Amino acid sequence: MAKNQRTKTNEKTNVKRSGTGKIRFFDYSLLAVLICLVCFGLVMLYSTSAYSAMVTYGDSMHYFKRQIVFCVAGFAGMFIVARIDYHYYIKWAKGIYYISIFLMLLVKTPLGKEVNGAKRWIRLPFDQQLQPSEIAKIAVILFIPVLICTMGKEITTLQGMARVVMWGGFSAACVLFLTDNLSTAIIVMGITCIMIFVVHPKTKLFVILAVAGATAAIVGARLLGMAMETSGNFRLRRILVWLDPEKYASDGGYQIMQALYAIGSGGFFGKGLGNSAQKMIIPEVQNDMILSIICEELGVFGAIIVLVLFGMLLYRLLFIAQNAPDLYGSLVVSGIFGHIALQVILNVMVVINLIPTTGITLPFISYGGTSVLFLMAEMGIALGVSRKIKIAE
Template sequence: MASKTTKKKQKTLRQLWYTVFPRKKSWSGEAYYDYNLLACVILLTCFGLVMLYSTSAYTAKVKYGSDMAFFGKQAVISVGCIFGMMAISKADYHWIASWGTLLYGVSNILLFATKYVGEDVNGATRWIKLGPVQFQTAEIAKLAIILFIPSVIVKMGRNIKGWKSPLLLLFFGAVTAVLTWKFTNNLSSAMIIAGMTVVLIIVAHPWGTRIAIIGGIASVPAVSIIRSVAVQLAQSSDSFRWGRIQAWLNPESESSGKGYQIMQGLYALGSGGLFGKGLGNSAQKLGAVPEAQNDMIFTIVCEELGVFGAAVLTMLFVFLLYRLFFIAQNAPDLLGALIVTGIFAQVALQVILNIAVVLNVIPATGITLPFISYGGTSIVFLMAEMGIALSVADKIRLKDEYTL
């Protein structure tokens, strides 16, 4: 009884104190950090480095005289990028987003310039070289869209309703996508940029759910129509891309030509079985699958680690996307939510399209597998995006309390 009386007196004194000295609201979890996302990114990076060495050691030895040629470069960049990601995660994402407009303009200029001053690598002019630094301009464009489109949506506010604002956003995305396609001959990145823009519009627009449902229903007959049109065009055209479509439709008949990479990749997939041949024991990586360390690395994962290894890697990507979804859902404001949604869309589209190409569900497009495929520019900008996502997560407050 005495204890209850004492507690009531203490409560009355606290109320009196707060009346004289108003309470300052603070948030618990000031040190909140999404260690789950960080751990997943590091795990994917380590998995990618192991598979990169296994996949590229033979090719690197033949071409450069050292089996560490690809692995060493990627490892150094990856380690540096992990520290860079953690540094970016402590920056304010509002300040980072404020550079979105400038980055959007610069990325479009770089895309335009690539055709005229770019470096030719394996028959494709998609890189610009500045001294010892060589980078793929499409990767800068993806980050620009992630920062620029959400910033524009936030500035539009309630004006996002209707059709005029979405059309303007589509125009911004289309400009970058067309420049990526026409001036860097990179259709796969153009598709991802367009897809990211559409996803951001659907998420931000009040009618987004209805648009997504209608689009999903319409996509079912659209696939069969597109396939029929592709067959007719492939039969009547000799262009490079229609050749790829023809190889996709009939890979066996093109096994010694444009369908060679697809068939070799399918052989690797089929020979892996449930648990694979064992790490390092792939036969297809010994020259059968061209540039296996790039966009076809998933085939070697399946051959060496089997269905089990492919499933583990897929679950890692699912968990990564889940963490990004969690951050977007709990972001402190619309800007943070849309930025992380853009990152989510990019990673999801790249993973889905890369695996779809490997399984010959869609024609070959040259899309890399995030964190796994070889590529310095790709890992730099992916890590930067993960750092921005962690920066948004750092501002999440799950519970509030009052202190003096």
């Protein structure tokens, strides 16, 4: 009877005995939230892209079928990565960092592929493409913790922080100048700063810098908006559109205006799944503007559900980071946490026009094969760290 009771207890807690007086942990909660996000994303992707896929390809399931293939491949890869001891990454992290730089250099060669006016991809066989900036994110997540761990207490000094920022900044600069992707460069730099923040004993300095930086960016954007109305630079034009989308509705502001109409027309409970009207006119709506269609079809309630799911995902990542067996594992998961959090926050802010359009997609929900594969790889790394957590009986 007692033996049966112990077996039931172990099944409920989803842990295994390690034979050393401790219990091995695996974060099934993270896996469950991830499955919910991916399944929700597939449903919304089909609802959002069916019309445009039919018009463009003659197949309403074109985007859905491609995405589901990448999701299945991503889950398979995630389980493989989860079984790898994350300490092996310490040896290969620097090499992965340099490989990411090399792949971004290839974008400037004839292998580079231009899509919708942006040259950010590498041509692959069988009509596939790879976005090297996605590899840069993982490279920074794996390599920056190695630097921090080898530096020890030096990271608390100005010189130590500058050294780490230099490596992260170089990767971000390559993303910006080699792939012309400002939004991803911001994320790469943000991941670096978050990991420094995690290990630094003083938080006041970072809070002051963050507030000062945000204030300077807002003031600078408004000053540029007033001074550069005749500029032809597309990034400056995005700032102008952000400041006054109605004025530039026919010249760059069309997408954001239609997205705002979609959000406003959805109300609290939405029009119903599949009943969006704006998805027929918003360009590339299955990418960075998919949240606006979620709001139109499912209302604010649907958007809240999405944000709650992301909150649960981030909470599980935070739990793993706090309980990781060593500093390297903790920093790697903190980097993954920072990546997901930054991407979600920036995407939501773009959709509701709090910041200029960036092209950042909503993780696990927006269409994109490369993005899904590398996000799943990051989840595999986090689950691999969770497998090393041991809980005392």
